[in-house]
Amino acid sequence: MSTTSTYRVTGMTCGHCVAAVTEELFGLPGVQGVDVDLASGRVEVVSAEPLDDDAVMVAVQEAGYEVMA
Amino acid sequence: MSTTSTYRVTGMTCGHCVAAVTEELFGLPGVQGVDVDLASGRVEVVSAEPLDDDAVMVAVQEAGYEVMA
Numbered sequence: 001m002s003t004t005s006t007y008r009v010t011g012m013t014c015g016h017c018v019a020a021v022t023e024e025l026f027g028l029p030g031v032q033g034v035d036v037d038l039a040s041g042r043v044e045v046v047s048a049e050p051l052d053d054d055a056v057m058v059a060v061q062e063a064g065y066e067v068m069a
Numbered sequence: 070m071s072t073t074s075t076y077r078v079t080g081m082t083c084g085h086c087v088a089a090v091t092e093e094l095f096g097l098p099g100v101q102g103v104d105v106d107l108a109s110g111r112v113e114v115v116s117a118e119p120l121d122d123d124a125v126m127v128a129v130q131e132a133g134y135e136v137m138a
Contacts, residue, residue, distance in 0.1 A: 015133075016085030064084075 002032060003050045007043045008068040009060055012036070020063040028059055041068075071101060072119045076112045077137040078129055081105070089132040097128055110137075 018036045025034045033046035057067045087105045094103045102115035126136045
């Protein structure tokens with residue numbers, strides 16, 4: 001079983017940004033998949049267990065971007 | 070002695086893009102310094118000898134961007 005969580009991330013402008021966010025999110029425990037749509041900023045994260053939204057926010061900030069509330 | 074060559078590169082949107090272009094240009098023989106201004110796309114390359122503009126164009130394309138004619 002898995003959980004899909006969706007976020008909106010601002011500030012990504014190119015494929016490098018997508019890669020940076022993806023890499024950080026894969027560093028979170030239990031994350032199995034990450035899908036980022038650059039145009040909309042929509043980020044879907046598939047995980048074994050429900051994600052800690054604060055941890056997601058911090059990971060996105062580590063990459064240099066922000067999760068919209 | 071060194072030569073400074075200036076180019077205009079289009080398509081860079083963020084610091085990752087700047088890093089990608091900088092890295093490719095440092096891969097050219099004789100390049101000693103690279104300075105990129107993201108806002109304007111202005112790229113200055115300092116080299117031991119005058120650069121081959123075609124080689125610069127190819128390096129920028131390798132990074133995923135274009136040199137304006």
